[in-house]
Amino acid sequence: MNPTLSLVLNLLLAPIVGYLIAGIYYGTYRQITARIHRRWGPPLIQNFIDNFKLFSKKDAASHGMMFHLGPIIMSAGSVMSLLFIPFFNHGTLFSGLSTSGNLLLITYLMVIGPLGNALAVGVSGNPFGVMGVVRGLTRMIGLEIAFFIAIGLLMVTYNTTSLLDIMNIQAQTGVWNMVAHPLLFIISLFAFLGFMGSSPFDMVGAPTEVYSGPRAEFGSKYLGILMTQSMIFTFAKLLLWVNIFMGGASNWFELIAKTYALFLFQALWGAVFPRFKVEQAVDILWKVPAVLGVIAAIILQIQKM
Numbered sequence: 001m002n003p004t005l006s007l008v009l010n011l012l013l014a015p016i017v018g019y020l021i022a023g024i025y026y027g028t029y030r031q032i033t034a035r036i037h038r039r040w041g042p043p044l045i046q047n048f049i050d051n052f053k054l055f056s057k058k059d060a061a062s063h064g065m066m067f068h069l070g071p072i073i074m075s076a077g078s079v080m081s082l083l084f085i086p087f088f089n090h091g092t093l094f095s096g097l098s099t100s101g102n103l104l105l106i107t108y109l110m111v112i113g114p115l116g117n118a119l120a121v122g123v124s125g126n127p128f129g130v131m132g133v134v135r136g137l138t139r140m141i142g143l144e145i146a147f148f149i150a151i152g153l154l155m156v157t158y159n160t161t162s163l164l165d166i167m168n169i170q171a172q173t174g175v176w177n178m179v180a181h182p183l184l185f186i187i188s189l190f191a192f193l194g195f196m197g198s199s200p201f202d203m204v205g206a207p208t209e210v211y212s213g214p215r216a217e218f219g220s221k222y223l224g225i226l227m228t229q230s231m232i233f234t235f236a237k238l239l240l241w242v243n244i245f246m247g248g249a250s251n252w253f254e255l256i257a258k259t260y261a262l263f264l265f266q267a268l269w270g271a272v273f274p275r276f277k278v279e280q281a282v283d284i285l286w287k288v289p290a291v292l293g294v295i296a297a298i299i300l301q302i303q304k305m
Contacts, residue, residue: 010096014087015079017094018235019228021256023047025263026231036271047231054224070120071218071225077112078233084109085239087255089167089248102161103151106240107144110195113233114140135278139201142285143194149293150188151244154181157300163243170247178245183296185245187289192262194285195237198270201281238262 027044034041043049084101087094114136121129154177155161158169170176178185194201218226238259242248246262249255276284 006092007096010092010094011083014082014094014096015232017087018082018232018239021259022231022235022238023051025234025260029263029267032267033271047227051224051227051231054227055221057220064123066123067120067222070116071222071229073116073119074113075225075229075232077109077116078229078236080112081106081109082232082236082239084163085236085243086164086167087239087249089171089243089250098164101163103155103163103166103244104161106163107147107151110237111140111144113229138278139194139281139285142282143191143201146187146194146285146289147191149289149296150184150191153184153293153296153300154244157181163240167243167248176245176247181296181300183292183299187292187296188241188245190285190289192237192241193266193269194281196234196266198266200270200273200276201285202270202275234263235259 024044026047027042030046031041031044083096084098084106086096086098118133118137121133124130154166158166160166166177173180193199239255241262242255242258246258249258
């Protein structure tokens with residue numbers, strides 16, 4: 001196939017496939033939760049039904065140009081993040097733009113969504129929305145500390161910032177980074193749970209405290225766009241962690257198995273642990289990963305000697 005045509009297909013198909021897979025994951029999550037509550041729960045495709053229904057509804061509110069652009073900026077951040085993360089650890093299928101970027105670029109792209117959210121919610125003037133944004137940006141600082149410690153030490157260890165190189169090293173040695181560097185994987189899980197919006201780091205859209213958080217003023221197509229980008233971004237985060245710490249995937253079965261295992265981990269973890277207060281979450285995200293990071297750095301330095 002022509003390289004240009006292959007690239008275009010990859011760029012077009014990757015967000016669609018990510019959206020479909022994440023939608024099914026959330027469908028199974030809702031069914032598992034329903035069984036725990038002794039309910040039947042919604043159909044597996046209920047997320048898609050809800051999403052499409054939102055696009056058919058009329059606009060409920062508008063607060064100016066930035067209110068319209070916010071969801072688009074968030075979607076752009078989610079889609080671009082996914083396009084720089086390869087689906088597989090070999091070949092060019094669904095490789096997107098992964099050869100043109102690295103982990104540092106992906107990290108910056110992942111921040112675009114929250115910033116676009118803050119800009120849109122800020123112009124709405126809704127106190128619940130603003131409160132959710134403040135909580136989200138505060139939490140994001142803590143999440144980035146844990147994430148940067150984990151991937152920073154990995155990049156120093158392997159002397160590369162390339163996600164593809166880190167995946168290839170795991171494939172060549174046959175050892176996943178979660179096994180070779182368990183402390184770094186544990187540190188990254190603090191960021192992972194927060195990025196996924198799982199308890200105990202789900203204080204941003206806590207319905208009993210801040211109504212629906214940053215999304216309080218969004219409805220109809222705006223909420224539909226946010227729901228779509230949320231599913232795409234969810235798959236991007238799952239894929240990123242699989243590539244960095246679980247050796248990536250060589251086929252569709254392995255890809256689904258690893259990403260779904262991570263998804264179930266955060267879902268079940270969130271079902272067990274209660275929500276932290278904002279100050280508690282920041283305190284833990286600053287202190288625990290930092291201490292573990294120092295220990296991990298010492299261990300890595302000893303191994304090099």
